[in-house]
Amino acid sequence: MQYLQEFPLVFFTLLVQTAVGMVLVGKCVLGREADRSVREGVRRQNMAALLLFAVGVLISFVHLGTPLHAPFTLLHVGQSWLSREILMVGVVGVALLWLVVLGRKGQAVKSEKQAMVLAGLCGIALLFVMSCVYNQASMPGWRNWGVFIAFLASMCMLGASWHAVALSLRGDAAPVRALGPCLVWAVLGLALMAVSLPLGIPEPSSLVNPGSLLLPPVCIAWSSGLHALVSGLGVALLALATARGMQGRGFRPALTVPAFALIVLGEMFGRLVFYLSYSRLGM
Amino acid sequence: MVACMDGHNLPQGVMWRRVAEYTGGKWVRRANGTYDQNVFSYYTSISCNHCKDPVCVKVCPTTAMHKDAQGIVSVDHDKCVGCRYCEWNCPYSAPQYDKQMGKMTKCDFCKDRLAAGLKPLCVEACPMRAIHFGEYEELKKRFGDAAHVAPLPEQSLTSPCLVITPPHNAQPVGSNQGSIRNPEEM
Numbered sequence: 001m002q003y004l005q006e007f008p009l010v011f012f013t014l015l016v017q018t019a020v021g022m023v024l025v026g027k028c029v030l031g032r033e034a035d036r037s038v039r040e041g042v043r044r045q046n047m048a049a050l051l052l053f054a055v056g057v058l059i060s061f062v063h064l065g066t067p068l069h070a071p072f073t074l075l076h077v078g079q080s081w082l083s084r085e086i087l088m089v090g091v092v093g094v095a096l097l098w099l100v101v102l103g104r105k106g107q108a109v110k111s112e113k114q115a116m117v118l119a120g121l122c123g124i125a126l127l128f129v130m131s132c133v134y135n136q137a138s139m140p141g142w143r144n145w146g147v148f149i150a151f152l153a154s155m156c157m158l159g160a161s162w163h164a165v166a167l168s169l170r171g172d173a174a175p176v177r178a179l180g181p182c183l184v185w186a187v188l189g190l191a192l193m194a195v196s197l198p199l200g201i202p203e204p205s206s207l208v209n210p211g212s213l214l215l216p217p218v219c220i221a222w223s224s225g226l227h228a229l230v231s232g233l234g235v236a237l238l239a240l241a242t243a244r245g246m247q248g249r250g251f252r253p254a255l256t257v258p259a260f261a262l263i264v265l266g267e268m269f270g271r272l273v274f275y276l277s278y279s280r281l282g283m
Numbered sequence: 284m285v286a287c288m289d290g291h292n293l294p295q296g297v298m299w300r301r302v303a304e305y306t307g308g309k310w311v312r313r314a315n316g317t318y319d320q321n322v323f324s325y326y327t328s329i330s331c332n333h334c335k336d337p338v339c340v341k342v343c344p345t346t347a348m349h350k351d352a353q354g355i356v357s358v359d360h361d362k363c364v365g366c367r368y369c370e371w372n373c374p375y376s377a378p379q380y381d382k383q384m385g386k387m388t389k390c391d392f393c394k395d396r397l398a399a400g401l402k403p404l405c406v407e408a409c410p411m412r413a414i415h416f417g418e419y420e421e422l423k424k425r426f427g428d429a430a431h432v433a434p435l436p437e438q439s440l441t442s443p444c445l446v447i448t449p450p451h452n453a454q455p456v457g458s459n460q461g462s463i464r465n466p467e468e469m
Contacts, residue, residue: 065365
C-alpha cells in the first residue's frame with residue numbers, strides 16, 4: 001500500500017459522516033418547534049447534507065482503478081462488507097433524497113421529522129457497515145470497535161459544528177433553544193473520540209511482521225494526541241460560542257467558523273493517520 | 284521471480300512471486316569473554332497459495348476474484364473495479380495492482396502452461412529445484428505436513444495450499460524475533 005493512496009477515502013468517509021451527522025443534529029435542532037424559519041433552515045441543511053453526500057460518493061470513484069465497473073460492486077452483498085457498504089450508500093442516498101423531496105413539497109412537520117429519523121438511522125447503519133470494511137481478521141490494528149466509534153465521533157462533531165455555523169450565520173435570529181443540541185452532539189463526539197483513539201494504536205506484538213505497519217505505534221499515538229487536541233479545541237470554541245449565545249451576547253460566526261475549521265482540520269488529520277495506521281498480518 | 288515477471292510481461296512493481304529474506308538474532312558476550320550468536324537468516328519464496336479459504340475471494344465486492352473448479356484463484360478482468368480491497372486483506376500480498384490497467388492481477392498458476400502440459404514458470408526456472416507444484420494432498424505426502432514459518436501468517440487465516448520444508452533455523456509463525464530485510468522487494 002502506497003502512502004496517501006487512500007486520500008480519496010479520507011474525503012469520502014468524512015463527507016458521508018458529516019452528512020449523516022447533519023441530519024441527526026438537524027432533527028434535534030428542529031426539536032418540537034414548529035417555527036417556520038427554523039424549519040426552513042433545517043430543510044436547507046438537509047439539502048446541503050444530500051449535496052455533501054453526493055460529492056463524497058463522487059470522490060470515492062477516484063479511488064477506483066476502473067470506475068466504469070462500479071455497478072459490479074453490488075454482486076457480492078452476501079459475503080463482502082465492501083459490497084454491503086456500497087449497497088448502504090445507495091440506501092442512505094435514497095433516504096436523503098426522499099427527505100429533501102418531502103421538504104420541497106412542504107409536507108407536514110411530523111412526516112419530515114420521521115424521514116429525518118429514518119435517514120439518520122440508515123446513516124448509522126451505513127457507518128457500522130463502513131467500519132466492518134476495516135474490521136477484518138488480517139488487519140489487526142483495525143480489528144476492534146474503535147473504528148465504528150471513531151466514525152460515530154466524526155459524525156457527531158462534524159454534524160454539530162456545521163449546524164452551529166448555519167445557526168450563527170442567522171445572527172440575532174438564531175433560536176437559543178437550538179444551540180444546546182449542537183453543543184451536546186459535539187461534546188458526545190469528543191467523548192466518543194476519547195474512547196476510540198486508544199483502540200486505534202496497534203499492539204506491535206500482535207503483528208507477525210512489525211514492518212508491515214506504515215507508521216510506528218509511537219508515531220500513531222502522538223498523531224492521535226494531536227488529532228484530539230485540534231478537534232478538542234474546536235469543540236471548546238463551540239462551547240464558548242454557545243455559552244455566549246445562551247447568555248444573550250450573540251451567537252457569532254467569529255467563533256463558530258473557527259470552531260468548525262478546527263474540527264474539520266482535526267478530523268481530516270485523524271482520518272489520514274487512521275489510514276496510515278494500516279497494518280496487516282503476514283508478508 | 285524474474286522468470287514470472289518476464290514470462291507474464293509484468294510491469295515494473297508488479298510481482299506475482301516475491302522472495303522475503305527473514306533475518307534476526309544477535310551476538311551475546313559470555314562470562315568468559317567469548318561470544319556466542321543466535322543469528323539466523325532464511326528465504327521464503329511466496330506467490331499466491333490458492334488458499335482453500337481465500338480471503339481475497341471473500342472480500343471482493345465484484346466477485347471478480349474467484350476460485351475455479353481446479354482450485355486456482357484468479358481475477359476476472361471483465362468485472363474487477365480496481366478497488367484494491369483484496370490487496371489490503373491478503374496476508375501473502377498475492378493480489379498486485381496494475382496501475383496501467385487499473386485492475387488487480389495475480390498468479391494464476393500459469394494456467395495456459397498447465398493446459399499445454401508444461402510446468403509453471405517459477406517451478407521450471409528455479410535453479411535449485413526448490414519449488415514444486417502439484418495436488419496439495421500429494422505434496423503433503425511427499426514433503427510432510429510441515430508447519431509454516433515466520434514471516435508467514437497463521438494458516439488458520441486462509442488455509443493456504445502450501446507446504447514448506449522449514450530450514451533448521453526457521454522461526455515459528457507469529458515470532459517477532461526477526462524482520463523482513465528486503466521490504467523494497469516485497
